[in-house]
Amino acid sequence: xxxxxxxxxxxxxxxxxxxxxxxxxxxxxxxxxxxxxxxxxxxxxxxxxxxxxxxxxxxxxxxxxxxxxxxxxxxxxxxxxxxxxxxxxxxxxxxxxxxxxxxxxxxxxxxxxxxxxxxxxxxxxxxxxx
Numbered sequence: 001x002x003x004x005x006x007x008x009x010x011x012x013x014x015x016x017x018x019x020x021x022x023x024x025x026x027x028x029x030x031x032x033x034x035x036x037x038x039x040x041x042x043x044x045x046x047x048x049x050x051x052x053x054x055x056x057x058x059x060x061x062x063x064x065x066x067x068x069x070x071x072x073x074x075x076x077x078x079x080x081x082x083x084x085x086x087x088x089x090x091x092x093x094x095x096x097x098x099x100x101x102x103x104x105x106x107x108x109x110x111x112x113x114x115x116x117x118x119x120x121x122x123x124x125x126x127x128x129x130x
Contacts, residue, residue, distance in 0.1 A: 005048060005056055015040055015053050019080065026072060027054065027081040037070075038078050051080045058082035065089060 018031025029038035039047035051068040069086040
């Protein structure tokens with residue numbers, strides 16, 4: 001299920017007034033933030049993430065429970081070009097950026113693979129177990 005923001009024409013005009021698309025293929029947000037990420041203040045006083053608005057205007061609403069990952073930033077600016085954004089699930093854990101394809105766990109051995117001890121000279125030595 002996707003969550004769709006209700007944006008009026010005035011909201012969209014205000015949004016595009018805070019986007020700098022002149023420099024390159026990045027869409028730099030030059031508007032306000034909520035102290036952490038680029039955001040536009042709604043009529044009710046809450047902040048709406050600018051990247052979420054950009055995704056919705058591009059026809060890609062954010063799935064419910066997902067968050068936006070910014071793939072590029074420069075000198076404190078954040079790009080909100082939908083091509084440079086990625087949705088991820090915070091419930092997906094640290095591997096959610098891989099599409100939840102978690103790396104394989106290494107095989108466990110039956111016991112210790114080596115013994116560490118001091119030899120007669122007082123030096124530490126590692127002896128592999130047979």
